[in-house]
Amino acid sequence: MTDASSSLSSLIWADWPAPDHVKACVSTRIGGFSPAPYDSFNMGDHVGDSPANVVKNRARFLHLCRLKRVGQWLTQVHGTQVVEAKDDGKVREGDAVYSHEANLPCVVMTADCLPVLFTDEQGSVVAAAHAGWRGLASGVLEKTVATMGVAPSSVLAWMGPAIGRHQFEVGGEVRREFVEHHPATDQAFQPDYQSRGKYYADLYELARIRLGLIGVHQVFGGGFCTWKDERFYSFRREGTTGRMASMIWIKK
Incomplete structure (x- = not known):
């Protein structure tokens, strides 16, 4: 355990214009x-x-955030299931979670996949989504926004640490999964000229495009790379490794 364990310096706080009572890290x-x-x-x-x-x-994480409630943790399956946060300590299966309730955090875990945290301009609802390429392609972000029950134009999104576009190599079938249904996403793929049939995919750009198509244009974050930055866990870099947690809540 390092000295940073007792300090908020071990956390990264979302830099976005969310209402003051919405906290995200x-x-x-x-x-x-x-x-x-x-x-x-x-x-x-x-x-x-x-x-x-x-x-x-997990207890230390909650303590650093001055939270007394455990919040909603998930068993993530790279799908699109969105669950409502409950204060019963149960871990639910899903890849996104939302809450209207104060001091009840929503949590997703990642180690290269993209965590996206959401709120609206009034801070009446918060949500967290785990978006790897499968979840993005299947519509986990769109489903999360729909479940929030507010106008997409009022939604703010913050993208946490994910693998960067120069490190995330995928096959042509991944590109087709996106482009066949949403041609605009083609700009998020760059051919890998040293490996035939492979592409570099930009998860951040894919998220921006897909959110923009449903009217969510207030999108922030996206300046990280879990593979390059050793502050973060990276499954592609290390294989056997841990997970970060991205959390959002309404503080009252």
């Missing part, structure tokens, strides 16, 4: 209890780390 790999290769602030209970370490790491 993402953990890094700094400041927890887990040994290598999960060192040290691992939030994932499904990656091989000790369950006791994960419990302590």
Whole structure:
């Protein structure tokens, strides 16, 4: 455990014009209890780390955010299921979660996939979505916005740390999955000229395009790369590794 564990410096706070009572942040790999290769602030209970370490790491994360409620954690399956946050301590299956309730955080975990946090201009609802390429292609962001129950034009989105466009190589079938249904997404793919049939995909740009198509234009963040920045866990870089948590809540 590092000295940063007792400081908010182990967290990254969303830089966006959300209402003051909406709080949003993402953990890094700094400041927890887990040994290598999960060192040290691992939030994932499904990656091989000790369950006791994960419990302590999650408790520290909530403590740093001055939250007393556990919030809604998910078993993520790269789908589009959006669940409502409950204060019963149960982990629910889904890839997005929303809440209208104060001090009840919504949480998603990632280690290269894209976390997207949402609120509206009034801060009446918050949501968090886990978006790998499969979830993006299937419409997890669009479904999350629809479930929030507010006008898309009033929605603000913040994109947390994900793998960068120069590191995320995918096959041609991934590009086709997007472009056949949404031709505008072609601009988010760059051919890998050294590997025939492969492309570099920009998750941030894919999210911006897909959100824009449904009327969400207030999109922020997107300046990270989990593969290059060793503050973050990266599945593609390390294989066996931990998970960051991206969390949003209404503070009252």
